[in-house]
Amino acid sequence: MMLRWIRRQLNLLDFALFSLRRRKARNLALVLVYTLVVFWLGSVIFFSRAMQNQAGKLLKDSPEILVQRLCAGRHELIPLEYLDQIRAIRGVQQARERLWGYYYDPGSQANYTIMVEASQGSGLEPGWIMVGSGVLRSFAAKDQESLTFRSYRGDFLRLRVKEVFSSDSELLTSDLILMEQGDFKKLFGFPEGFATDLVVEVRNPKERSTVAEKIAQSLPDTRPILRDEILRTYQALFDWRGGMALMLLISAVLAFLILAWDKATGLSADEKKEIGILKATGWETGDVMLLKALEGMVLSLSAFLCGTLFAYLHVFHFSWILMAPALRGWAVLYPRFPLDPSFGPGDLAVLFFLTVAPYTVATMVPCWKAATTDPDRVMRGQI
Amino acid sequence: MIRLVEVSKVFHQGRPNETVALDNISITLQRGLVTVFRGPSGSGKTTLLSLIGCMARPSSGRIWLGEREITSLPERFLTELRRRTFGFVFQQVFLISGLTVLENVLLPAHPLGLRWSEMRRKASQLLNRYNIQGKAGQKVEWLSGGEAQRVAIARALINDPPIIIADEPTAHLDSGLSREFMNTIAALKQEGKTVLIASHDPIVCDSPFVDRVVQMRDGRILETGEQLKEAETCLGKNL
Numbered sequence: 001m002m003l004r005w006i007r008r009q010l011n012l013l014d015f016a017l018f019s020l021r022r023r024k025a026r027n028l029a030l031v032l033v034y035t036l037v038v039f040w041l042g043s044v045i046f047f048s049r050a051m052q053n054q055a056g057k058l059l060k061d062s063p064e065i066l067v068q069r070l071c072a073g074r075h076e077l078i079p080l081e082y083l084d085q086i087r088a089i090r091g092v093q094q095a096r097e098r099l100w101g102y103y104y105d106p107g108s109q110a111n112y113t114i115m116v117e118a119s120q121g122s123g124l125e126p127g128w129i130m131v132g133s134g135v136l137r138s139f140a141a142k143d144q145e146s147l148t149f150r151s152y153r154g155d156f157l158r159l160r161v162k163e164v165f166s167s168d169s170e171l172l173t174s175d176l177i178l179m180e181q182g183d184f185k186k187l188f189g190f191p192e193g194f195a196t197d198l199v200v201e202v203r204n205p206k207e208r209s210t211v212a213e214k215i216a217q218s219l220p221d222t223r224p225i226l227r228d229e230i231l232r233t234y235q236a237l238f239d240w241r242g243g244m245a246l247m248l249l250i251s252a253v254l255a256f257l258i259l260a261w262d263k264a265t266g267l268s269a270d271e272k273k274e275i276g277i278l279k280a281t282g283w284e285t286g287d288v289m290l291l292k293a294l295e296g297m298v299l300s301l302s303a304f305l306c307g308t309l310f311a312y313l314h315v316f317h318f319s320w321i322l323m324a325p326a327l328r329g330w331a332v333l334y335p336r337f338p339l340d341p342s343f344g345p346g347d348l349a350v351l352f353f354l355t356v357a358p359y360t361v362a363t364m365v366p367c368w369k370a371a372t373t374d375p376d377r378v379m380r381g382q383i
Numbered sequence: 384m385i386r387l388v389e390v391s392k393v394f395h396q397g398r399p400n401e402t403v404a405l406d407n408i409s410i411t412l413q414r415g416l417v418t419v420f421r422g423p424s425g426s427g428k429t430t431l432l433s434l435i436g437c438m439a440r441p442s443s444g445r446i447w448l449g450e451r452e453i454t455s456l457p458e459r460f461l462t463e464l465r466r467r468t469f470g471f472v473f474q475q476v477f478l479i480s481g482l483t484v485l486e487n488v489l490l491p492a493h494p495l496g497l498r499w500s501e502m503r504r505k506a507s508q509l510l511n512r513y514n515i516q517g518k519a520g521q522k523v524e525w526l527s528g529g530e531a532q533r534v535a536i537a538r539a540l541i542n543d544p545p546i547i548i549a550d551e552p553t554a555h556l557d558s559g560l561s562r563e564f565m566n567t568i569a570a571l572k573q574e575g576k577t578v579l580i581a582s583h584d585p586i587v588c589d590s591p592f593v594d595r596v597v598q599m600r601d602g603r604i605l606e607t608g609e610q611l612k613e614a615e616t617c618l619g620k621n622l
Contacts, residue, residue: 008496015486015493022481270480277477280438281491281538282466284459375465376433 012287016294019274031303033259038307038355039314040252043323045347046315050339055234059227063199065212066225077194082219086200089214091207097195099184103149103177108138112175116184124180128162134174136164147177152189159183200224256355260362267366275367279375288371289364296363300356308351316341385412385435385546385577390444392430392602404430405441406602413594414545417568417578421588422599428581429474429550431599435579436469436548437461466491470539474551476531478523478538484510485519488537495542502541509537513567529560536567546577553584561586568592 020027067086069078078097086095099116112135124130129147136144149157159179184190202211212224267275278288314320316339392405405427412418412435420428433439434446437453446454453464470491478487488506510516513533518526523534532552539547549568553561561584568578569592580587588596598605 004496006496007498008494011493011496011499011502014499015490018482018486273477274479277479278490279462280465280471280473280477282462282542283491283494284462287494374439376430376438 009290012291013294016291016298019291020295020298027299030259031299031306034300034303034355034359035307035310037252037256037259038304038351039310041249041256041354042308042311042351043314043320044249044252045351046311046341046343047320047323047339049343049347050315050341052235053342054339056231059231059234062227062230064202064205064208064227065200065215067198067200067215067219068223068225069197069219069221070223071221075197077191077196078198078222080193080195082222083198085218086198086215089211089218091202091204091211092200093203094201096199098197098199099181099190100196101184101188101190103187105139110138110175112139112177114177114179114184114187116179116181124162124178126180126182127159128180129159129183130163130165130178131161132174132176133164135177136161138174149187151187157183157187253354256358260359267370272370275370276373276375279371279373285368285371289368292367292371293360293364296360297356300359304352304356307355308348312341315339384414384447384449386447387411387431387435388445388447390431390434390441390446392427392434392439393442396442404602405434408444408602408604410597410604412577412579414577415572415575416594417572417580417592418595418597419588419593420579420581420597420599421583423583425601426599427602428599430602432548432550432579432581436471436546437465466494467542468544468546470542470544470547472532472535472539472547472549472552474554476535476555478526478531478534480524481522483520483522484515484526484534487523487534488541490538490541492541505541505543506537509540513537528555528557529563532556532560532564533567536564540571545575546579547571549578549580549582551582551584552580553582553587558586565590565592 067078067082069076069082080097083095083097086092101114102111103114104111131139131147135147139147144161146158146160149159151157179187185192200211200215202208208226208228212226215222215224275288278291279285283291314322320339387408387410390405390408391403394402394404408427408431420431422428430439434441437456441454444454445452448464448468453461456464479490485503485506488509489502492502492505507516507519510519513536515530515533515537518530523531526534532555539549547568553564556564565587568580568590571578572592580593582588587593
């Protein structure tokens with residue numbers, strides 16, 4: 001009995017494949033459009049998940065509290081004497097200055113982050129730099145041994161690459177250049193006695209917000225930023241249900257809805273006729289529904305697998321090149337960087353249920369309507 | 384034996400376009416005979432065959448298939464009966480285009496859950512029998528009218544049903560092909576199949592292989608001279 005049931009399902013699957021082969025051009029076009037939609041949805045989901053993970057890794061080692069000075073609502077250089085006032089606040093374990101800035105390289109049309117770790121020191125001698133693994137890839141460098149910068153005066157500063165470093169986060173290392181303090185000041189004309197911002201470490205993590213409040217009170221022209229706040233902002237920015245990703249997602253879902261609507265609004269005369277013939281030759285309504293479900297599944301699973309694979313390649317191997325115009329800000333400001341493949345079964349499940357499930361339902365409704373009509377309409381030639 | 388007792392079929396009941404397709408029909412059809420329902424268009428022949436073939440239910444009355452009353456059976460059982468007991472040859476042939484001859488013949492066999500090899504063997508036998516084995520892999524839209532008709536017959540027989548129902552089977556065939564069709568029917572009769580045909584084609588109605596001609600008009604079986612003729616035919620032949 002069980003064997004017969006299995007054979008029956010196999011026979012129906014067999015027939016579903018025969019059936020699909022008949023409308024080869026139409027079905028291929030359908031799979032193509034469907035694949036494109038899955039590809040786009042998948043790209044958005046993979047990209048946002050990877051960005052979230054990258055941001056998480058990036059911020060894991062970032063300072064607990066950053067103190068920036070504001071002037072007329074804009075970020076200004078902060079005087080080094082502020083450090084003493086911050087160190088005097090109870091609970092502060094350590095406070096130090098940071099020098100950093102952005103350097104735009106016209107050759108690669110990208111911004112690079114230049115950083116000096118003044119207090120800890122990077123062990124760099126003047127004239128030497130350390131670069132992130134992505135910098136040499138994108139910086140308009142003639143060789144791999146030195147990089148030439150154009151200083152604020154317009155003269156050229158050639159710095160030799162001491163070391164290429166990498167980290168868990170490509171987002172961090174792709175555009176990062178570490179240099180010695182003197183070179184940094186030469187490059188940007190940075191004034192003495194100032195820093196870009198201050199880094200504060202707190203003994204007890206629970207006191208972070210209290211310390212931040214005290215800093216804001218004692219130094220009213222500063223803005224303390226907590227790591228958790230930045231993390232929340234990044235999570236919201238790169239969440240696929242929010243921000244730019246949501247806009248991309250909506251466009252893909254709309255395209256998909258048009259596709260599903262087209263299927264749901266009715267069957268072709270040929271399809272209706274075929275269902276009538278099947279019913280008249282002894283197929284049950286359930287058989288016809290199963291056949292149509294199998295046809296839909298073959299189409300949607302093929303499109304799902306192809307779309308997901310292409311989305312994976314697009315995001316993780318081709319640096320989400322097609323999404324760059326939509327994410328113009330990030331794409332131009334940062335050099336292109338590969339994202340680490342980081343998505344879970346949950347993301348695949350979301351993609352599956354956003355694409356395969358609605359399509360299958362959309363195709364089943366008109367089939368059910370056709371399959372429940374009396375087979376005698378075939379006898380009377382009314383199909 | 385098929386028995387219809389006071390069977391009526393009304394379409395669009397209670398609406399302005401209500402149509403009485405069959406009006407209080409009672410008839411008994413013997414096993415193993417070829418019965419032709421003859422009458423003009425709209426006389427109710429096709430509706431009668433679709434009720435007997437479990438494709439629709441009567442508005443009133445009862446239909447018996449052997450000892451089993453089938454009118455009140457749930458849809459699932461009707462489908463099962465349709466699949467195993469009846470083979471249908473439709474007026475417009477109704478093959479599924481894009482599929483091959485073999486795939487069309489196998490259509491009614493798919494839900495049975497038979498082995499593929501067994502299904503194929505049965506189909507090959509039928510295609511051989513109707514001399515279309517050479518076209519098994521060909522798409523049905525390339526077949527001639529006669530070939531398509533033979534494919535439809537092979538499809539009707541794939542599940543080896545005891546009753547064959549044919550609705551205006553020669554409507555789209557020329558005289559030669561119509562006679563060929565009747566020869567096929569004769570062979571089926573020889574095998575003990577019950578054949579029910581709706582037709583007003585003289586080649587069918589006057590065929591020597593036909594055991595009984597039931598004259599119909601306006602949804603009724605005529606009670607005039609034609610019925611006597613029917614009775615004579617029946618008496619003179621197999622009844």
